[in-house]
Amino acid sequence: MRQPAGADARRDAGAGAAVAIAVLAVVALVATAAVALGAGLAVRQRVVAAADAAALAAADAAAGAVAGDPCPTAGRVAEADGAQLLSCTADGLVLTVAVAASVAGVPLTARATAGPPR
Numbered sequence: 001m002r003q004p005a006g007a008d009a010r011r012d013a014g015a016g017a018a019v020a021i022a023v024l025a026v027v028a029l030v031a032t033a034a035v036a037l038g039a040g041l042a043v044r045q046r047v048v049a050a051a052d053a054a055a056l057a058a059a060d061a062a063a064g065a066v067a068g069d070p071c072p073t074a075g076r077v078a079e080a081d082g083a084q085l086l087s088c089t090a091d092g093l094v095l096t097v098a099v100a101a102s103v104a105g106v107p108l109t110a111r112a113t114a115g116p117p118r
Contacts, residue, residue: 036104043103048110050081051099055114058088058095063116070095083110091115 058074071088094115
């Protein structure tokens with residue numbers, strides 16, 4: 001038995017809405033992933049900046065430009081920038097520091113060296 005001409009159209013009613021919802025869900029997922037990636041990159045840059053600042057502060061302390069011991073000074077600067085000092089090594093007036101922070105439980109580390117020009 002044949003169905004009336006409009007039967008297929010009635011059976012497909014709403015299929016476009018399901019496709020539109022699926023497309024919107026994919027777009028929302030991609031946008032969420034992009035925002036999370038952007039946040040991770042922003043924290044990474046903050047950690048790099050904290051390492052640079054800590055190394056510069058430690059080198060200034062080693063050279064006598066600021067009061068204090070180099071490594072504790074580097075630790076205070078790193079903490080002020082939202083990072084934790086992992087290591088601090090001196091080679092004369094050249095200081096190398098490593099700092100870390102985390103985003104969503106993922107640890108991010110950076111290393112920086114500062115001292116007088118060679």
